[in-house]
Amino acid sequence: MRASVAILVFILLTVSPTQAEFPNYPDYSLLWNSFSSVRVTNGYALATTDFGLLVMEYNTVNEQYEPVRHLELETQPFTSKLDGNVLSIRSYADIIYFVDVSHLPQVNLLGQANIGCDFYDFTLSGQNLYLAVGFEGVKRYELTDYNEPQYRDSSMIGIHCTQIESEGNRFLVLDNYNGILRYKTKPGKFGDFLDWLWIPRRAHSFSQSGSSVVIALENEQKVYFGSYAQPQPGITDSVQLLGLPHRVFCIDTLLVSLDPEAGLMEVFSTNSLSEWVVVLPEYVSEYFDGDAFVRNHDSHLLLPNTSGGLSEYNLDRIWFDPAPSDAYARAGPVAGICLHNEHLITGGGSNPLELFDLSNGDPVRNASITGFGSVGVMTKMDSLFFVVYPDIERILSFTLSQDSLWPVNSATTDGSAISALRPYPGETDESLSAFLAIKESAVDFYIVAPESDMWRASSTDAFGTILDAIVVDSFLVLSTDRHQLDVYQLYEHFGTEFRWNVGCYDNLNCLVEIPARLSTMGDTLPNMLLGFGSRDMFKITLPPETSPSVEHLGVLPIDVTSASIAGDRLYTIGSLGLGVFDLSTTEPALVNYGGYGGNLVACDGTTLVTSGGTAVHLYALEDSSGETYVEITQLIPENPYFLQNYPNPFNPLTNIEYTLSSPARVRLEVLNILGQHVATLVDGLQAQGEHVVEWNGNSSNGRHVTSGVYFYRLTTPEGSTTRKMTLLK
CATH class of the missing domain: 2.130.10.10 (YVTN repeat-like/Quinoprotein amine dehydrogenase)
Structure with missing residues (x-):
């Protein structure tokens, strides 16, 4: 876990004997879908992902690669080379990992060299x-x-x-x-x-x-x-050539030249020098490294996609069939996760709705629901699961029975993109239940009847882009990108009336209601509404008759975009990783943080599941006891820490923010996906504290760089940290 240095007041928190902790790395990962390089050998594809190495086996029935093994790596890899039975993987931290692949699908890490x-x-x-x-x-x-x-x-x-x-x-x-x-x-x-x-x-x-x-x-x-x-x-x-040869592959008597920027793939026969030109889809990048190989006497080219998954071209048949096939069964991205009774439910953009059994250790896939198109966001309410299917403009409800998912009912949407679903916490007339569908500039209320009928009851428009929404008591609270909270009175049948708005110096990306609970002294603590900004935590008070108030509780060493409550713990996730907050104190206190970053989190008290879209990570929560020192007022890490650049994706400007615990010599540079130098943004001594650096999308020689994925690396005497960003034009 990251250690922290409090520069104002240390608060000693005596943690209850059931403190949940988690390691920096998950116990299990699945549904990896973002690849930077791939090598093919003996019927297996060895792909580098954001988190390590994924081994996939070719399924001759569905003609796709299925994941069978994975190997977590400490730093993010971007390319690999195969020499006999050893796969060498290079990461953005310039660490080379050596992996024994002589007994596929088993892989063994031989070592790592810095x-x-x-x-x-x-x-x-x-x-x-x-x-x-x-x-x-x-x-x-x-x-x-x-x-x-x-x-x-x-x-x-x-x-x-x-x-x-x-x-x-x-x-x-x-x-x-x-x-x-x-x-x-x-x-x-x-x-x-x-x-x-x-x-x-x-x-x-x-x-x-x-x-x-x-x-x-x-x-x-x-x-x-x-x-x-x-x-x-x-x-x-x-x-x-017609395009620039950014990537060149040779296989048998064929030559392949890729120019993703121009959207061209040119295939030549070196015997006759005859040429076939193929229009490349937008999701092929010049920086992602593929592999050419022979299967069943035909030459193939396997390429990672920027949107997730793999595309495969049959080069010997490309003159009459130029379209690539989807070579990876679950290309992602992951859009929703839910936990229920030792089962995990997942779904995504190119992933079906799937059910995994977690009762016996490693996840076991029990069911897969197909035929409705891409899976969007989802939520759980009692024993029902509600899933958005944007392709058919419907929300479907499912129930879990006999290790399978069964459709119950559906409701139409208005076709607008839905960013989140939230259960309605109160009761309605005639024992109806309800949930919120959060859109860009409106919130829809859906009613669910006891017979499982479901329909859209009302809609409330917002004054700006909605970041999050929640119902507390009889109020609907919307957080918008205008640095304010809009509060509506909620009436019978989900009619609303605007009451107040209250300003906040930070946009609140996540709203969480903490229920009434017992303190460590046995006292009853009232419910509380929290709001999380980029790194700030706020307490929001909603008096029945007067304007709401927002109280700043402190700066955190992590950002928060989503949260889940289990027992007396609040689990949060953001780009910097997971956070664990103790809820048995008057105000929630951060007691632990670490792990992978992301935007989805779910917890049932024994298992914590997270995702950033490119994979799903599972952490087994263990009991421990002890004392934890936490600074609520202001925290600065012992080692420099990076925030994700903002905006991201960007065009043409983005900001890179980091914090130094003490004066240090700093080098901040931009790299392309091959690890090659693009621009140096900072190179010199800087003072302690927060720093924000702007990048305008230009290289060191002043030229505009092409759109695509780039990396920015911060180097100090404490070491190097690298993060990913995307330039769109």
């Missing part, structure tokens, strides 16, 4: 790890211990080495100013320099094809073909 230097590319050849380090040439490290690579020697033959690939007992190095160097490996030594394939233009990258190489030129719509089979290595041919 090299401690910047590098462009890497390759593994036996026990040798080679790094391409730009103007410093190529460095060799020996891996007698995968956790502690030992620097041995280097080569400075090239001028600017940016790519390195190994094949058998040889490896090739791209000097993008001059050409491709070829070496022969030798046990315990760097290897012997063999020859040099000169390139007349500046190269972007290369791809091996037997004794030949295909060379992609930088900022030119052309590729060169080079060969080492001649008496002297040299260029043998070239091909003019």
Whole structure:
């Protein structure tokens, strides 16, 4: 867990003997769907995700990859290389993980290496790890211990080495100013320099094809073909392209060039140089790394999607069937989660509504509901589950029976996007129940009859964009993006009348009603309405006849976007991770935080489930006791901490915010998805406290960068932290 330093007053909280705690990493994860690279071997796809490595097995019946194993990694990976039975994975923190894949689907982490230097590319050849380090040439490290690579020697033959690939007992190095160097490996030594394939233009990258190489030129719509089979290595041919060769793949006699920015995929036969041009969908990125392979005598290309999942092209049939197939069964993103009686219910954009049994440890999928289109948000009310299906503009109710989900009834929507569902906490006439459907600028009330009939009863318009909504006593409270709360009187049959609005210096993303409860002294504590801003916690008072008031309770080391109550604990989630609040005190006190960030959370007291859309994470809550020191007034972490940039996605400006616990030398830089430098935003000594830095979407040379996924990395003497952001144009 992150430690914190209180700079005002320490409050000693004596925690009850049933304090729920959780580790920084979940006990189990499922429904991973966001991939940055993929490698195919022996019928398995090995994909790097936001959280680690996912092993998928190809299902010949539905012709899709199904997840079978996963491996959590401490830092976010973005690319991988396969050398025999070892998969090397590079993370944005420049840590290389080495994974044994000799007994798939089982995988075993052999170790992780923090090299401690910047590098462009890497390759593994036996026990040798080679790094391409730009103007410093190529460095060799020996891996007698995968956790502690030992620097041995280097080569400075090239001028600017940016790519390195190994094949058998040889490896090739791209000097993008001059050409491709070829070496022969030798046990315990760097290897012997063999020859040099000169390139007349500046190269972007290369791809091996037997004794030949295909060379992609930088900022030119052309590729060169080079060969080492001649008496002297040299260029043998070239091909003019319609797009820029951002990614080049070679498989059998086929060459594939990708230009996602122009939306083009060009497929060439190297025998006849015939060409097929395919329009790429928007969800293919030049920065995501795919793999070309052969299955059933046909050549295939497997690519990660920016929207989640995998797309597969049959390259031998692309001339008459250019559309890709959805190669991953549950492409996501995850949009809703619910817990009930040791069962987990999930659903998402390209995921069906699914039921998992949690009673015997690892989740077991029991049921899947298809046929209604994409799954939106959901909520639970007693034994019923309410699920939004935006494609058919309906809300469906389900009940859980005999380890399966059964549809009960449905109600139509007006077609507007619904961002959240909330149960109505009060009682209605004739034993009816109800729930709220929160939209961008209105809240709809739906009534559920005892016979399970369901209909939309009323709608209340807001004065701004709604961030959250809640019913407390006889009031409907809306938090909007105008830095204010709008309060409506709620009448019979869910009619409303505007009463007050009250300003707040922060937008409140999450509203939570804390029910009446017992304190640690046995006293009854009244119910309380809390509001959470970016990092601030507020207490909201709703007098029956006078204007509401908002009281600032303090600054938190985490942000909050969603919350769930179980017993005397409030569990929250935001981009910085999970928070656990003790509710047995007069005012909720933060007693623990950590784990992955996200925007969905559910808890039943024994299991905590979270999601940020790209996976679902499960934490088993354990009992412990002890004392926890928590500062409510103001908290500053011992190590610098990052907030997610805002806005995100953005165009063209975004803000990056971080806090320093003491004066420190800071370097804040922007990287593309290949880990290459784009811009340096800060490089110097900064004072203690909060800092906000704006990025305008330009590189260091002042040029506008293309739309896509980027990363920003904060480096201080305490270490480095990296986060992801998306530029849209």
